[in-house]
Amino acid sequence: xxxxxxxxxxxxxxxxxxxxxxxxxxxxxxxxxxxxxxxxxxxxxxxxxxxxxxxxxxxxxxxxxxxxxxxxxxxxxxxxxxxxxxxxxxxxxxxxxxxxxxxxxxxxxxxxxxxxxxxxxxxxxxxxxxxxxxxxxxxxxxxxxxxxxxxxxxxxxxxxxxxxxxxxxxxxxxxxxxxxxxxxxxxxxxxxxxxxxxxxxxxxxxxxxxxxxxxxxxxxxxxxxxxxxxxxxxxxxxxxxxxxxxxxxxxxxxxxxxxxxxx
Amino acid sequence: xxxxxxxxxxxxxxxxxxxxxxxxxxxxxxxxxxxxxxxxxxxxxxxxxxxxxxxxxxxxxxxxxxxxxxxxxxxxxxxxxxxxxxxxxxxxxxxxxxxxxxxxxxxxxxxxxxxxxxxxxxxxxxxxxxxxxxxxxxxxxxxxxxxxxxxxxxxxxxxxxxxxxxxxxxxxxxxxxxxxxxxxxxxxxxxxxxxxxxxxxxxxxxxxxxxxxxxxxxxxxx
Numbered sequence: 061x062x063x064x065x066x067x068x069x070x071x072x073x074x075x076x077x078x079x080x081x082x083x084x085x086x087x088x089x090x091x092x093x094x095x096x097x098x099x100x101x102x103x104x105x106x107x108x109x110x111x112x113x114x115x116x117x118x119x120x121x122x123x124x125x126x127x128x129x130x131x132x133x134x135x136x137x138x139x140x141x142x143x144x145x146x147x148x149x150x151x152x153x154x155x156x157x158x159x160x161x162x163x164x165x166x167x168x169x170x171x172x173x174x175x176x177x178x179x180x181x182x183x184x185x186x187x188x189x190x191x192x193x194x195x196x197x198x199x200x201x202x203x204x205x206x207x208x209x210x211x212x213x214x215x216x217x218x219x220x221x222x223x224x225x226x227x228x229x230x231x232x233x234x235x236x237x238x239x240x241x242x243x244x245x246x247x248x249x250x251x252x253x254x255x256x257x258x259x260x261x262x263x264x265x266x267x268x269x270x271x272x273x274x275x276x277x278x279x280x281x282x283x284x285x286x287x288x289x290x291x292x293x294x295x296x297x298x299x300x301x302x303x304x305x306x307x308x309x310x311x312x313x314x315x316x317x318x319x320x321x322x323x
Numbered sequence: 324x325x326x327x328x329x330x331x332x333x334x335x336x337x338x339x340x341x342x343x344x345x346x347x348x349x350x351x352x353x354x355x356x357x358x359x360x361x362x363x364x365x366x367x368x369x370x371x372x373x374x375x376x377x378x379x380x381x382x383x384x385x386x387x388x389x390x391x392x393x394x395x396x397x398x399x400x401x402x403x404x405x406x407x408x409x410x411x412x413x414x415x416x417x418x419x420x421x422x423x424x425x426x427x428x429x430x431x432x433x434x435x436x437x438x439x440x441x442x443x444x445x446x447x448x449x450x451x452x453x454x455x456x457x458x459x460x461x462x463x464x465x466x467x468x469x470x471x472x473x474x475x476x477x478x479x480x481x482x483x484x485x486x487x488x489x490x491x492x493x494x495x496x497x498x499x500x501x502x503x504x505x506x507x508x509x510x511x512x513x514x515x516x517x518x519x520x521x522x523x524x525x526x527x528x529x530x531x532x533x534x535x536x537x538x539x540x541x542x543x544x545x
Contacts, residue, residue, distance in 0.1 A: 114443050148449045156447040162440035166462045166540050176448035179458060208540045221444075228448060 065090040065232050065263040066111055071120035073106055073287075080106050081117070082287040088232075093264045095274035098284035099310055104267045105159075107284065108236050111265065112156045113147065124150050125231060152180075155225030159237040161217045163209040169196060169220045170205040173227050180228065195223035199253050215246030219253055226257075233257065235266040251277075271314055275299055283307055330505045331498075331514055341497030342518055348411075348483050348493060349522070352418035353476045359419060360426020367427070368434050369452065378427075385424035390482050393417055398489045414486040422479050429471045433464030465537050473530030477523050484519075494518060 066088035073081035081103045088094050096104040109115040111122060113130040119139075122129040127150050131139045142150070163172050173195050177188035196202045199219035209217050218238055225233060235254065239247040251273050258264060258277050268274055274281055275295045282292040285306050291298070298307070331338070363382070367375045385393065397406075398413040408416070437460050445455045487496035494515050502511030 112447055114447070144451070148451070151447060152449050154447065156444070158440055158444065160438075160440055162438070162444040164441055164444070164459055164463065166537075175445075175458065176450070179454050180449040210540065224444075224448070 063090055064088060065125060066265065067123040068107070068111070069121050069123070071107070071110060071122065072118045073103070073110060073115060074118045080287050081110070084120070084284075084289045086282060086289060086292060088263065088265055089280070090263050091261045092279035093258045093266060093277050095278040095281045096265065096267045096284060097269070097271065097274055097281060097310075101286075102284040103287040104282075104284045105236055108234055108265060108267045112154055112234055113151060114156070124153055152228060153231045155228070155230035155233045157218070157222055157225055157233065157235045157238050159240050161209070161214070161221045161241070163217055163221055163224070165209050168206050168208055169201060169212065169223075172209070172220055173224045176224070176228050192223070192227055195226045196220070198226065198256075199223045200249075213246060214242045215249045218242065218250045222250075222253055222257075232263045232265070235264065235268070237267050237269065239268070239270060271311070283310075285310075326510060327507060328510050328514065330507045331501060331510050334501045334505070337497050337501060338494065338514075341492060341494035344491065344497075345480075345483055345493040345495075345518075346522070348415055348418060348486060348491065349476075349480045352415055352483070353422060353479050355415070355419035356422025356475075356479065357426045357472065359423035360428075361430050363423060363427035364430035364434060365456065367431060382424045382427055385421060386428075390417070390421050391485050391488070393421060394485060394489060410486070410490045414483075414489060414491045418479060418482065418486070421482065422475060425475050425478075426472070429468050429475065430464070432471075433468040434460060436467045437463045462537075466534065469530055469534050469537070473526055476526050476530075480522055480526070481519065 064087045066086075068084055068086040068088075071081050071084040072079070084103075084107060086107075096107060098104045106115055110117050111124075111129070113122075116130060121131065121133075128142070129150050130142055130147060132142055132146075133139055163169075164175070167175060170189055170192055174185075174188040174192035177183045177191055178185060181188070183191070193202060193205065196205055199222055201216060201219055201223065204212060204216060204220075209220070212220065218241075222233075222238075238254070239250050242250065247270070251270065254264070254266070254273075255277055266274070266278070278295050280292055281295050281298045283290045283298070283304065283306070290306060291304060303311070363378055367378050370378075394414065394417040397417045398408065398410065401408055401413070441459055441463065442455055445459050450458065483493055484495040486493050487499065490496065498511040498515045499508070502508035505511075
């Protein structure tokens with residue numbers, strides 16, 4: 061098997077007449093942090109959502125650890141939907157973290173984290189909760205286990221959401237702008253948890269506006285603009301001058317707002 | 324003309340069986356209506372555009388015509404298409420279908436109230452569709468669907484009175500019969516009005532109890 065956890069090949073996504081992703085090919089190396097950056101509407105979130113099969117690509121294919129995701133090609137080269145069981149199997153290698161956390165409000169933090177262990181892995185309640193506590197401890201929230209999402213801060217909710225995704229021990233973690241819905245003061249705690257995961261060697265794909273995080277934690281950075289993948293490279297090369305003119309323009313808007321002094 | 328409830332109360336056995344019949348058709352009819360309504364709403368959500376569109380037609384027809392007309396059509400019209408039903412099954416079926424059309428809309432609104440991201444999170448974790456409905460969608464929509472469902476149950480209770488017109492021996496029919504025989508029609512009506520009202524209040528109490536139990540997570544304080 062190759063060293064790539066995810067392989068995106070000639071991916072096209074159209075919503076009606078609008079082409080959101082235009083022939084994207086991208087390799088996500090195993091055990092590394094890959095960041096997707098770009099202006100709003102560039103298609104970076106859509107690309108990430110395709111990797112979790114939350115959006116169905118119009119054309120092209122995605123392989124997760126070598127296995128096709130969502131669609132398979134039959135002998136005649138015709139694309140067909142994967143069976144629900146097959147899809148769940150491929151998807152089980154992926155954990156997804158959303159911008160809006162998407163915790164289930166009627167369950168406590170512990171309930172959120174243990175739900176998949178109970179329903180999907182069919183563990184007993186006691187076993188599931190024991191494993192869930194390990195994940196809550198990992199994100200520093202073991203003392204909030206009995207709290208409902210409405211009783212937690214945004215940062216805490218996002219950390220519970222990360223613990224929830226980690227509960228099934230995925231090989232790959234996808235993050236869709238995980239700090240964009242948070243107050244600036246709360247982004248740090250979430251980014252710290254993500255740094256911890258990266259240092260453990262988790263394969264991560266992160267859509268982010270945190271250029272500083274991308275530059276310091278990312279192993280590779282992909283820059284998207286208007287549905288096209290302009291380039292993928294190591295941060296040291298991406299941010300070294302002279303920069304790609306479109307990236308320069310994008311970074312200027314950050315510097316204008318004083319949002320990042322890192323680059 | 325003096326009011327005299329003793330005449331009516333001397334027929335308490337008949338009255339009680341009438342009340343029991345009303346409660347029976349009400350409870351069975353309401354649960355059947357809720358179940359069918361839920362199935363319709365679920366089919367519309369997952370069955371694709373054609374199923375969704377196809378199911379709007381019967382819902383609109385049922386909601387657009389009076390219950391009494393539907394009941395008569397089923398009971399008196401049914402035999403013309405080879406559907407001869409006894410009064411009780413005809414009444415139960417008519418009540419269930421009538422209620423189902425409204426419950427379908429209640430559950431549709433319930434489904435729509437759950438943020439799509441909550442379902443996506445469950446799907447990413449490998450929940451099956453049934454698990455998503457059972458563990459995420461139903462619990463999350465519960466608070467929203469309970470008040471209109473209680474309201475619908477109350478409406479259905481009052482509609483059961485019309486079953487007397489196809490000879491289901493529920494309490495309106497029993498009370499009318501006793502009232503006419505004993506020349507105490509008004510007393511009989513006053514009595515069953517009280518019983519209907521008590522049952523309505525009971526439904527309200529049960530609904531509020533369920534709401535309170537289910538809203539614990541909303542009321543939890545930091």
